[in-house]
Amino acid sequence: MMTTIETYVRRGRGMVRKWAVNPGVRLGVKIGVYALSGFLLSAAALANSPMPLVMGLVCALTGWEAAVLAVGGAAGYLLFWGQAGVQGVVWVALGLVAALSLGRRIRSESPLLMCAVAGLIVSATGLAFQIFREDTTAVPVYLLRVALGAASAKLFETVLARGDPAADWLAEGIGVLALAQIGLGRGFSLGCLAAGFLTAAGTFPAAALAGLALDLARVTSTPMTAALCLAYLTRLIPVGEKWMRFAAPGAVYLLVMGLCGQQDFLPAVALALGGCAAFLLPAMPEPVLRRGETGLIQVRLELMSACLAQSEQLLVEQEQVPIDETALLARVQERACGACPNRKACHEHLDDLPVSLLHTALTETGDLPIPCKKPGRMILELRRGQEQLRFLRGERQREAACRNAVAQQYRFLSHYLQQLADGLPRRAVRQRQQFHPEAAVCSAGREVANGDRCVCFAGPAYRYYILLCDGMGTGLGAAQAGQDAASMLRQMLSAGFPAEYALRSLNSLMTLRGRAGDATVDLAEICLDTGRAAVYKWGAAPSYLIRGGTAEKIGTAGPPPGLSVTEDRETVERLSLRRGEVLILLSDGVDGEGALRRMTRISAPPGELAAKILEYGARGSRDDATVAAVRLYPGTLST
Numbered sequence: 001m002m003t004t005i006e007t008y009v010r011r012g013r014g015m016v017r018k019w020a021v022n023p024g025v026r027l028g029v030k031i032g033v034y035a036l037s038g039f040l041l042s043a044a045a046l047a048n049s050p051m052p053l054v055m056g057l058v059c060a061l062t063g064w065e066a067a068v069l070a071v072g073g074a075a076g077y078l079l080f081w082g083q084a085g086v087q088g089v090v091w092v093a094l095g096l097v098a099a100l101s102l103g104r105r106i107r108s109e110s111p112l113l114m115c116a117v118a119g120l121i122v123s124a125t126g127l128a129f130q131i132f133r134e135d136t137t138a139v140p141v142y143l144l145r146v147a148l149g150a151a152s153a154k155l156f157e158t159v160l161a162r163g164d165p166a167a168d169w170l171a172e173g174i175g176v177l178a179l180a181q182i183g184l185g186r187g188f189s190l191g192c193l194a195a196g197f198l199t200a201a202g203t204f205p206a207a208a209l210a211g212l213a214l215d216l217a218r219v220t221s222t223p224m225t226a227a228l229c230l231a232y233l234t235r236l237i238p239v240g241e242k243w244m245r246f247a248a249p250g251a252v253y254l255l256v257m258g259l260c261g262q263q264d265f266l267p268a269v270a271l272a273l274g275g276c277a278a279f280l281l282p283a284m285p286e287p288v289l290r291r292g293e294t295g296l297i298q299v300r301l302e303l304m305s306a307c308l309a310q311s312e313q314l315l316v317e318q319e320q321v322p323i324d325e326t327a328l329l330a331r332v333q334e335r336a337c338g339a340c341p342n343r344k345a346c347h348e349h350l351d352d353l354p355v356s357l358l359h360t361a362l363t364e365t366g367d368l369p370i371p372c373k374k375p376g377r378m379i380l381e382l383r384r385g386q387e388q389l390r391f392l393r394g395e396r397q398r399e400a401a402c403r404n405a406v407a408q409q410y411r412f413l414s415h416y417l418q419q420l421a422d423g424l425p426r427r428a429v430r431q432r433q434q435f436h437p438e439a440a441v442c443s444a445g446r447e448v449a450n451g452d453r454c455v456c457f458a459g460p461a462y463r464y465y466i467l468l469c470d471g472m473g474t475g476l477g478a479a480q481a482g483q484d485a486a487s488m489l490r491q492m493l494s495a496g497f498p499a500e501y502a503l504r505s506l507n508s509l510m511t512l513r514g515r516a517g518d519a520t521v522d523l524a525e526i527c528l529d530t531g532r533a534a535v536y537k538w539g540a541a542p543s544y545l546i547r548g549g550t551a552e553k554i555g556t557a558g559p560p561p562g563l564s565v566t567e568d569r570e571t572v573e574r575l576s577l578r579r580g581e582v583l584i585l586l587s588d589g590v591d592g593e594g595a596l597r598r599m600t601r602i603s604a605p606p607g608e609l610a611a612k613i614l615e616y617g618a619r620g621s622r623d624d625a626t627v628a629a630v631r632l633y634p635g636t637l638s639t
Contacts, residue, residue, distance in 0.1 A: 034065050035072035042076030042088060044178035046148075046216060049141050050081050050088045052122050053174060055095035056152025059114045060160055062099050070096040080181065087129050091149070094121045114157065119150035161432045166205070172198060173209030180217035188266040189219060196249040196274020199228045207232040220264045227256040246279040247272065301421035305414045312410035320400060323392050325355045328385055332358075336381040357382055358389050405508040412501040419498075433462050433528045435578075435632040440607035442614040443626040444589075451478025452587045452626035453486040460496045462529040466628050467493075468522040470540065470587045472560070474624055481518040485510075489521070499525050499536055503561070503570050507538070510562030517560040521570075522585050524630065531578030531632055535585075538570040544592055545575060546582040549603050551596045554583075577632045582606060589623030590614065606631050 019025045041054045054073030058066050070092045077085030077092070098117045123146045129135035137145075152174070158167040176198070180191025195210035202210075211225035231252035235245055250272030257264060439456045451471035458464050469485040471478030485506060492502040503521060510516060522540035526533045535543055539560030545552045554573050561570075577583060586592045595617030596602060602609065606629035618625035 030065075031068050034068040038069040038072030038074075038092075039076040039079075040182065041174075041178045042073045042085070043080045043181040044174065045181055046144060046177075047138075047141050049137065049145075050077060050085060052088070052091045052095075052118070052145055052149040053152050053178070054088070055091040055121065055149060056118055057156045058092060058095040059099050059118050059153040060156035066096055066099040087125060087135070090125050091121060094125065112154070114153045115150045118153040119146050122146045122149035165203075169203065169205040169209055172202070172206050173213045176210045177213035177217055180214055180219055183270070188270050191217060192219065192267050192270030193274040193277070195224070195228060196271035197278045198274075199231050199249045199271075200246045200275040200278035204229070204232050214267075220262070220267050222253065222257045222260055222262045222264060222267070224253075224267070227253045230256065246275040249275045298421045298424045301417050301424070305417040305421065308410045308414035308417065312407045312414065316404075316407050318403065320396060323389065323396065325358055325389065328389060328392075329355055329358060332381045332385040335384075336378045340377070358386055401511060405512055408504065408508055412497075412505060416497060416501065435528050435531050435634060437464050437526060437528065437630055437632055438606050439466060439628065439630040440605075440610045441626065441628045442607075442610040443624070444614060444618055445624045446474045446589075446622060449474075449476045449479035450626075451475070451482050451624045452589075453479075453482035454585075454626050454628050455486055455490055456628070456630075457490060457494065459493050459525075462527060463493075464526040464528055465490075465493055466524040466526075466583075466585060466630055468540065468585045468587060468626060468628055470520045470522070470624070470626070472517055472519065474622075478519075478624070481515070485519040485521060489523070499523060499534065500570070500572070503536055503538055507561040507570075511564065513562075516562030518562065520560045520588070522587075524583060524585060526577065526630065526632070528632070531576060533575050533577050533583060535573045535575070535583070536570055537573075541586050541588050541590070542592070543573075543586065544584040544596065546584065546602050546609070547579075551584075551602060553593070577630075580631060580633075582609060582629055582631045584609070584613065585628040586613075586617070587624060587626040589621040589625035590617040590627055591621070592617055 038054050038057070041057060042050070044051050044053050054069070054076070058070050058073070061069060073092045074089045077088030079085075081088065095118065098114070098121065102113065102117070123142075126135070126137065126142050126145060130137070155167055155170055155174075158164050159171045172194075176191045176194050178191075179194050180189050183189030183191070191214060195207075195214055198210045199207040207228045208225060211223075211228035214220075214224035214228075228249065231248040234248040234252065237244075250268045253268045253271050254265075257268070437456075441454045441456065443450060443452055443454065445451070451474050452468065453471070454466070454468045456464075456466050467486055467489055469482040469489070471480070471482035471485075488506055488509070489502050492505065493499065497505075503523065506521065510518060517539070520539035520541075521536070522538075522543070523536040524533055524543075525536070535554055537543075537555045537558065539558055540555075541557055543554040545554050554575065555571055558571060575581075575583075584592065590613065592613065595613045595615075598616045599612055604612070610627040610629040613629075614625060614627045617627070
């Protein structure tokens, strides 16, 4: 019998999983959730009057979600308020028109636009109903509706963006206010159930706002705000069982009710049931703490950053040991005069040899400042000493370059760790992707191995990168150089390394390896949350920004990376792609200016544009040719 029950349970779980991944079922659940949300939110009331909270939520959405929510809200206004709900239906209808007319792009450019539109809808509707339908709504209630209409649009937009815990708490309080009107009478309502759940499983601000919402809804004459705040504070009692936390809402309410001399037991039952629901359901996640473990990690990152900065300072301040040119000249004298039979006669003149001889080109015997019986041998040894001096100088320069490269890496890592430490307390603030990229790359190699390497990839914090590395020349060597540069930069950028630090790290590596000019770098960093872009160039050809049918040149060609560690030769151009501009990246083998001049239409999708530029700009070129084009569109990336 037990086996049969387990089999049925297993089959039921499998069926639920199938439903969960079925697109039709998921769409039906979403439609039901949006319609029910609008229906329940329409019941919210202050001063026994309906409030335009559904319209605020409709203005925060767009597409079919806003339409379904509006239908549910309109049905709720008519069911809960009758003739008084007709004005609510008008609110919802006008809010839906505004939500469908103003897309995400316009909203992102003007964040307060929907707030103003929502306030205008409520004020104009209220004025029209007072003139044409003789509405008797009091002036304070009218002003309250206008304020709530504008504020709720911004509040729900912030909640949907998941960017502020305070907005979530206010939305929970609004939900309790709406649910307080639904239930078996004023005392036993869904609002009391939700308040009990939030008090037992939520945060203190959520419990306090839930109690305030019940007081505004006039569920009972007992002060619910005080009761729920005291119920939450019972968590601070050091002793007690776990179940006491979930029983506290109902028990503390009874205590406060007795102290106030009231006899209203129905809210206690609803609060107790809400606490039981919190006990049975999974626990809600705790908010991110600003201190504690997060603060400890932040302090450690700051200490590591300071340690690396100190190491970099020590390397920079380290004095280079000078070359002992006097000892080098003495060694030249020893090699030249050690086996000379006339060394005793010349001994008194050897002390007059200047160190400047190691820096002077000697071609004839008369160039020696002292008389010498064997000038040919002396000149030969002096030339050998000059070679040794040049070798020692080269070694010191290479040592200085290595030290500067290491110090540079320490500085980059120090700044990066400090940025991580500064951003760690704000990790609860989530950004929202506003755009998705459409990128296209077209390439033509002169040989089997293409020296151009172009990669498009997503990075952390809604960053999108287009990286074009052009290996110098053609063939396998150029292909390997472009591949190495692109692979290293992609790894650093994917790990969250800032773009300018990643480029300078590549420059240091190419300098130390003695491979200056092996590859050029063209990097476009695009912020998908703001639509801003930065184009970094290190030896790469100019790019082009196509806007409104015209092409604008971006950047200039410069020296390739790897020439020096101390000099930063990369250039950066900052621009915007928010309004449908197309950014074009080119390798050296493409004549971008000539191709754009020969094209009759440059306002085209990125794929078609890249193919046309490659077709017109790579004719007759003896180098590998690559064209990359990217454009931003409003909305999030689906895949």
